Amino acid sequence: MPTNRRRRGKSKSAFPKWTKTAVGLGLGIIGFCIPLLFTFTGLSFAGHLALGIFLMAAVFWMFEPIPIYSTSMLVIFLQIVLLSTQGPLFQGSQLPETFAEPVGEQTWSLPAEAVDGDQIFLKKSPTRSEELSIEVIERNDQVIFFSTEITAETPVVAQYKHKLVQYEPVSYTRFFNTLASPIIILFLGGFMLAAGAVKYNLDKNLTNVLLKPFGTKPMFIVLGLMLVTAVLSAFMSNTATTAMMMTVAIPIAMQVAKEDKFRIMLALCIPIAANIGGMATPIGTPPNAIVISALNQQGLGIAFGSWMALMVPLALLLLLLAWGTMRVIFPPTVDSFKLALKSSFDKSYKAIMLYAIFGLTVLLWVTEAQHGIPSGMIAFLPIAGLTVTSVLSKDDVRSLPWEVLWLVAGGIALGISMENTGLAIWLVSSISWEMLPQFMLLLVFGFVALMLSNFLSNTVTATLLIPLAISMGTAGIGGEGFNLIITSLLIGSACNMAMLLPISTPPNAIAMSTGFIKTADMVKVGIVIGIFGLLTALTMALIYWPFLI
């Protein structure tokens, strides 16, 4: 029997995988239950429900007991069940009505359960109420108060604790509509263009053409790789760009001696540039979608080209910062390097249709401000165009990253409820922000976004923070000089600057698994980009962005 048998046992982790799942699920469910068990003053009934959904989603997004996109689906599910007009809680529900009894000159009496401290709620419609401050004179079972603003015929909400007070439920379709909102369609258009580019090798061929002018000096090759990566990643997903650019960078890296730091730089420059490039256009990366849709809901639109005018300079500065940092940390020892760049553009009918649609779409997007057609509408050009011309087949359509659209849609939907249940305002109003100077407020938001985003998905970070910033603007608690657009853009860009660890972004994970870089290398550059990048963005937010907005 076995004479010479051996198996080197691989060390298994001390905790089986299910414990992490169980802890995540458990904490999420606890989070969901907290607002149901405790009553928080100043938060509406619906706000409690929204807080439960928010806490659960935050925990699930952090611990990932279930995939992040399925958490988004769960969010939408809970919202339609718990917070919609048609859900069991609000179906047919109406505000209970009463009328104040006159007891003297503009002095009124109402039952105690109709008076919440120093305010009552006027019933404006069966489901909508409005708060009114009163001067309480005497408080017993009946509250006697003074008010000039009501009459004996003004309908008053009989119970201030009623679930419809301070929350007007929305139709469940409002939550579903997030999945077909203009920003999601914009992303879908971008996904289809990217799928076409990969299918007909447009991405690779473009790269080879664009890299040619960067010559043979290692530092310039790296600069070239970074610029090309950033440009592509502005229109394709960061991850797809990284995967593609890696196929270009790896053959170069393979020819460099193993000890040469040039190798590290080659593998590291690509995820960094891809992460940064994602900032440059609205479709670059999903956190941008969260920013734009939140602003759209406030009636603030940012045209495709305006976004680029705001963000491209920042992205360029960050690229130079990263390039300079890597040059110092990983100085290359080779003098020159020859790149074998061969481009062979596909000249078939379908490929040419793709080039035409790609070019036209990008042109129309960038000139949105000039012709006035919204970018979400233009996005339907590739959606319809690429399938009509059968550039993309049924299988290609199936393999689009649909789950990213769900992730973003869930984020947008959560934002709606945080906003209209008063949860977002309640969360931020506990801190007196007026005390902070404007740049400190931006710094705090940016720093929190940066920290969270290093450990969480960038989109999730934006989803959790953007509604808070928006509510500060709408509630006017942001202090003097608070600008909704600038604050949101800063948070969005901070989310995209998180590239400290392999887990920070999928591009980092891809680069890491080549085995060319160590986590320490990534951390070194990541820290510099995080800190100086945030400061750069802050500078832009204070001296450059205000001129364009």
Next chain:
Amino acid sequence: MSDIYILCVEDEPEVLDVVVRDLADLEDVFPIEMAVSAEEAREIIQEMKERGDKLGLAICDHVMPGEKGVELLIDMQNDEFTRRTRKLLLTGQAGLEDTVEALNKAKLNRYIAKPWDPAELLQIAIDELTTFVIEHEKDLLRYMGVLDIKRIQEVIREKGSFSDS
């Protein structure tokens, strides 16, 4: 998470050791099992199956006491668990008939004649395992460091296996 194994079957312990040494670079990611006979190999495969692991690559000698290597490979091809395993015959003495049988019935992926070049053996193992993970694994990043990075990256690009989050 299940592991993907390499199985080396060779009746001479010294030769077996050399094979394993040549593949040492892969061992961190793909644990190597050794068997000195086809019968022992079957036991090991059975254990893997019970543990829920996978067999990615089998490197098999032909002339061994007892059951021959080609017979083992044919049985592996006929078994659901090992059908996808990349199969490599490493031998100096297999006749034409056996070799043809291995090709036709065991769907042999590679034939290496003894004596072999260590670098070539490693490269072939890398190629075959790369094909195996590309065809059957979802999480390719885990294997990229030791396998053919270029091919794996190309697949990640084409399939769009990862998306922004």
